[in-house]
Amino acid sequence: MAEGGRPLRIWAVSDGRAGIEAQALGLAEAVARIRPALITPKRIGWSHGLGRLPWRLIPPGAQAGDPVGPPYPDIWIAAGRATLPLSTRMLKRAAGKTFVVQTQDPKAPLDRFDLVIPPEHDQLSGPNVFPILGAPNRITPERLAVEHARFAEQLDALPRPRVAVIVGGRSRAHDLPRGKAAEMAAGIARSVNAAGGSVMVSFTRRTPAPAREAMTATLAGLPGVIWDGTGENPYFAYLAAADAILVTEDSTNLATDAAATGRPIFVLPMQGHSAKLARFHAELARRGVAAPFVGDLTSAPYPPLVETDRAARELLRRYDGSP
Template identity: 30%
Template sequence: MKPLVIQILGDGKPGHENQSHGLAEAIGRTRKVQVTMVSLGGEKGAISRFRKAWRESSAHPRPDLLIGAGHAVHPSLLALARRTNTPCVVLMKPTLPTALFDLCLIPEHDLRKSTPPENVIPTLGALNRVPPPDTGPRKRGLILLGGPSSSHGWDEDALIDAVKRIVSNGGTWSATDSRRSPEGTLDVLAEVAPGISPYPHGETGPGWLPQRLAESAEAWVTEDSVSMIYEALSSGAKVGLLPVPSLKKGGRVARGIARLAAEGFVTRFTDWLPQFGLASPPRVLREADRCAEIVLERLIRR
């Protein structure tokens, strides 16, 4: 069987492009693929982005599938799909009508409670690039720091106290921050908890987090960082939530986190008992693999 040619339209934002690559890589675990990337980051205006998309796309093999995430790529994704007669998949809720796309993979917390149309697939969180867990031993622990956002504030003292309690039980711990993390927080953690090895996000490559998650028995993530929570749940690790103040207790992020806690996928720090450890999630979330099967079944001629 010849490789399935997948073309990704990127907007230059790592979070969006990682979702697209996560879907493409999941498809690649089922059948042979050839993935090409067309970056529209830095282009201003829909016409300019489409011209670049058409020019760069034409330099690659004709795609069998187009994938894109981020509002900036939506018009180019649709135009390229029509011009090449290629099915397209959009990730996250688009600003354009969902009926224009062949498939829309949208986190369920971004959807209304009514039954979605047939081409809309609700997902539990955003897709990611974390590979399926293996059966090897897991001995590490991982601390993942987000930062202040529209949905959450930041309480460094409470956060540091929680981490100190967690790592006081021993073990090998690594910690990393993110672009939103307040400057100096990671350094303070490493100073007050000598058992933690700090890895600033600017010094880690794209494969660092998936690899560390694959080695970790448990991962503690600040409650604001939805993407890292779902990445941890996709790795097979037990997942705990580090405390940060919620600014929108009835917002979509808070509702999504509350559901994960109610269904036993995550353990909040306030509910954690050191003598019992973190609870095992009811299942490993493999949303990218589930969606890959749907894409192949509905859009690809076998």
């Protein structure tokens, strides 16, 4: 509880993009599972294209989107580059009365934050740094069960093994051109056909249209469903209903989400390379959580990854002033 026994007031601050917002909200929700809290999402942007500038050069007065002003929250949890012009100034603006948390590597002076929670593969260290494997997320057993139930009529009749195929796309380090996507889909189809199973396919906003088309052309011939981006998003239901999960190698979020289920995870190679993500996938493999996709759809069980809860406990320990 905060002062006077009231619930903690937490702001989850991001630019509103799904993957970024999920980190801030996921950590805030994990805190609220431990201690009563009221969570307010804040989606911010920067006017006149100023968001493309280095954070030091962006004046806070140019902030757009949801209002960010006093009374400030007890805990500020922010994710993403767009939040840095505010996060780096929040300790001063709130006169030290707001506990300021930043996920990811902020690439800013660490003394501007009370706590930084980056992925281990960023190799960031410091007295106020608490690295975790992967990224904070919003997945809990309860949420998976609820989302599965919402789509059960569509998914439970699919032949097993049910294979969730979660496809990212273009990033700074990776790409998924049509030829690579077609090759990827052909490998998936061979394995699913051999196992007598089905697919549940979800693309992301970063999946290039030619890659989406190439994969759909092949995977549509299998039993299963391919979400076309309209209607309610079945992403969490696909994870919950899956007997195995295939994720592309370009995203920390996708693999972390999958690892929260405890289901076998296989990583799909793309065009390009990231040393940081290679370290991440190597650690997942070391822990028996994930392996490169080579056609097999079975692996040994592992405990679901609960790094978000671990980070939330550390956040509250530091918020309470424990040494």
